[in-house]
Every structure is written in C-alpha cells, then in structure tokens.
Amino acid sequence: MKRRISLLGIFLILSGLLLLLSELRVIHFYWKDLLMLWPLIFIFWGLDLLIGEKRWGSWVTILIIFLLVFFIVFLSTYGRPFFRGRGHDFYYKEWRYPFKENVKVLNLDISTGIRSVILEGVKNKEDLIYIKSNSDFYINKIKEEEQNGELSLSLKIENKELEFGFFYMSNADQINLNISSDIFLNLNFERGVGNAVLNMKNFKLRNLSVKGGVGNLKVYLPKFSCYVEVEGGVGSIEVYIPENVILDLSTEAGIGRISVDKNIEQGKGGEKEIIHLRVRSGIGNIKILSEKKEVI
Template sequence: MKTDRIFWGIILVYIGGIILLENFNMIDFSWRYIWRFWPLVLIVTGINILFAKKKTILAIALVAGVTVISLGFITYKGLNNDSNTGITWSNDDKVEVERDSKELNAYTETYDPRFKIVKLEVSGGASSFVIDEYTDNLFEANIKGAKARYILKKTEQDSTVSLDFTTNNNKDFNFKDEEYSKVKLFLNTNPLWDISLKMGAGKATFDLSDYKVRNLDLEGGAAKFDIKLGSLQDSVSLNAETGVAKVVIKIPENSGCLIENTSELSSRKFDGFKENEVGDYETPNFKTAKQKIYINFKGGLSDFEVRRY
C-alpha cells in the first residue's frame, strides 16, 4: 500500500471523527489550532512526499506514526483551548470576559439619532468575538490582548453610517495562546443593522435577539459561530461562508425560515424543517409567517445547525 493513501486516509478519518464527536456534543474542539500548528502540517506532508513511492513496512510505519502523533498533539491542544483565553463559556450560552491581568483597549462611537441604518464591518485574525449587551452609544468595543491593534473608521451618507472595525496587527502576528485577542462588542438597539464579520480562526458568540438586524454575513476559516437572531426585523438575510467550522444559528419559533445549503461535504442538522421541491429547507410556517429569515450556507468540511427557540 502506498504511504500517501495511508496519510490522507488518516487525515480524513481524523477530521470526520472530530466533527462527529462535536455533533453529539461529546467534545469541544478548537479548530483554530489547525492553523496555529500549520508548520507541523507542512512537516508531516513533507515526510509523506519523501516516502510516497516507497512501500516498505518501515516507510509505512514512519508516515503513519508521525501523522498519528502529530494529530494527537493537535487534538490535545484543541481540547484544552480555554485555559488561557480569558473568556468563560457557560452551559447557558452566556459569556463572561475577564478584564484583569492585561491592558484593555476600548473604542467608542457616540450615538446620533439621525442615523437610522448602521453598516458594521468587523474583521480580525485569530480572535474571540462576543455580543451580548447593548450600549447607549452607537458602538463600543473592548479588546483584550497584548498584540491586538484595531482601527475604527466611520463614514456617513445621509441617514446611513458605516463603521469599519478592523485589526492591523498582521505584522505582529503571534501564535501564542495569550496573543489571541478577545473582542467584546456593544451595539445600540435603535438603528437597523447590517453586520459583516470576517475572521481567520476563532470564535463568535452573537446574541442579536434585541437588535433589528437586516443582514448578517459570516466568513471564517477554522471557526465557531453561535448566533441568536430575534424577530424585530420582518426580513433577515444571513450568509455564512466557512472552511472547517461549526455554525449554530438560533431563530425564533414563530419566524418563518428558508435555508439554502450549497455545501455537499458539510453535515447539517435542521430540526423542524422540511425539504422543499428545489432541495432547500424551510419551516412549515415559512409562507405564512410575517417575519422571515433567509439563511445561506457555504462551507468546506463544516457543521451547520439551525435551532428554533
């Protein structure tokens, strides 16, 4: 047997096993560690290439052994990822951000009632993003992380304001646990929100049930998204484009919802939905509900779930 088949076979079994265990809530794995240890992946791939044409027992044992040991190390780190994050994740989905031990950077944009629509674009590298409280200002952000360097830009046009909240720490990127930034966002509940979140690896927990959200765009590589939508906006559009990610969307029971899933390799769990004639998924009340939510999933090896509450 060729060593490259063994290598890719172990990789696929590993990824499938991790996703399956996460689906049954048996583990909580941080996919960002795959990115963190990308040099290790290069080393393992290089060893496989060197011995790809050799069919000796020694070559097969070496490739299999190095692959298993490397994946075991990544798994260990991925399952023990919250010890230094500065964020406490409890069973009731509440998030507490610790504000001691490191400098906390704060950003604020004051509220102006003439702005009826806010277009917020947030982008960061390896970060944890949280929305679970509102503010009397238009926007606030608290960032914890020694290497976190963010810029807040504002542009205005009539009754619409655009906020661009992005990190500029690419030159100082560091793979140490303590260098991951922890970002807590606070939004005003009065305006209509269009929100875009882009990140490489990390975690996002957004409770948007008290906000009028019209559009929500999520982009992530090795990431976890936990999003709760409300019923204050008649039409909501959510688009999620991911690599290897876990995406959980919570929607109100009385809202009608249509899901378009264009990823064949991803797992999905849409309880309370039925497949329609074109292969999409919708709630039984989709056509009659006043408030409608449109969800589009695009992903590689991702886990998509929609829950009704």
C-alpha cells in the same frame, strides 16, 4: 489663597476644554469621566508650589495643559476615530464610537484578528459601538461615511501579538463587540481565528453576512424579517432560529454536513416574520436549530 484659586482655575480650564471637545464630537468624554482626573489636582498643586509667583510658571502650566489635552485627544481611548489609522498604530483595551441621533441605519463591516469574539447589544446608550478586550488590540482600517441618515463604517481589528508571530493566540484572548440595538443594522462580519458568539436576538437586523474563520461559531437571530448568509470555515456552526418565524432556507454543502431542526417552520412567506437564510458549509458541520434548544 491665591495659590488655591489658581489651582482650582487650572483644573476648571482643563475640565472645560475636555467637555467642550466632547460636545463638538472630537473626543468621547462624559461628566462621570471627570472623577478619573482627580489625581491631576495633586499634579497642579505640586506645580503651583514649585513655581510659586514666577511669571514663567504660567507658560509652563499652559504647556502642561496643552500636552494633557493632546494626549487625551490623540492617544487615549477617549479619542475620536478620525484621529486613528492615519499612519500610526494605537493600541487599546477599550474603543468606542458615539451614538448619533440622526443615524437610523448602520452599515458595518468588521473583521477580527486571532482571538475569541462575543457580539451583543451595547449597554451604554451613549455608544453606537463599544469594543473591549482583555488584551491589547489595534484598529488599522477605519473608513466612515455618513449620508441621509445612514452611517457606513469599516473596522479591521488586529492583535498586537501579530507583530511577534502570526500563530500566537492565548485561549484567554477575548474581544467583546457591543453594537447599539436601537437602529437598523446591516452587518458584514469576517471571522478570524477563535470561537465566536453573535447574540443578535434584540437587534433590528436587516442583513447579516458571516464569512469563514477558524473556530466554532454560534449565531442567535432576532424575530425580525432579515437576510442572512453564513459561510463556513474550519469548525462547527450553530444558527439559532427564534420561535414564531418562518425560515426560508437554501444550502450549499461542502465537506461538512448541514442539519435542520424539524421543529423549525419552513416556507417562502406568510403572515409571520421570515428569515431568509443562505448557508454554505466549509470544513465542519452546520446546525440550524430552534431557539428553544438553548437559552443564553
């Protein structure tokens, strides 16, 4: 009976520590994540059987709990971004930044490495940003500043494979960037190598800047007044304009050709929402299309 009580006590202590750190915003950890820790029951049970009633066994158990908490806080995907990018590279397949009720505006600078990108709204309301990839990546530049309800965040995402060869990229490499659509967004997006789809139809977008890159790009804009700048790189670009908005368009041609759908209403103002779009082509064509042309 004593051994069973001690086993339950150890598991409760560890669970309590993780939930406490989550409440303090040190790590990202939720009640549902406790289900993933069930194998620890067998670990603690085995330790209890091996250690028995030996006094030094308590110190060993405490050390193991400390090491587990250290791993979760500093090395796992639950860890807060504050602990990353401080002289060490941590590789992930998933990375998240928690939603904050006091933040009303997100100023986000993000650049991607050599892989395809899909950007859309976040599904979990507990996340402000959620990043998932089918291959390892690391974030080697994290800067965050919060002031007067605005959060400024800078992320640079790179491939693990870059260490072994700059020109390596698998067609299967894809990274999903999910950003909360519940707050106003100013986004600077620097493209890497690979195709990209920015589905921002449901975003409270204020400003969007997309620069360069190699690969095809599709951008779906919301039905809100916003300022958008698109700079072409190598590859074609398609920008989809929603219905019942006015397009204020200015263009600067490069090698590629810029075409505009005749069904899009253009002008400088009016009662409707207006999208101020500045386009500069690179090596590749740029098409400004009506949203009716394609449904995601």
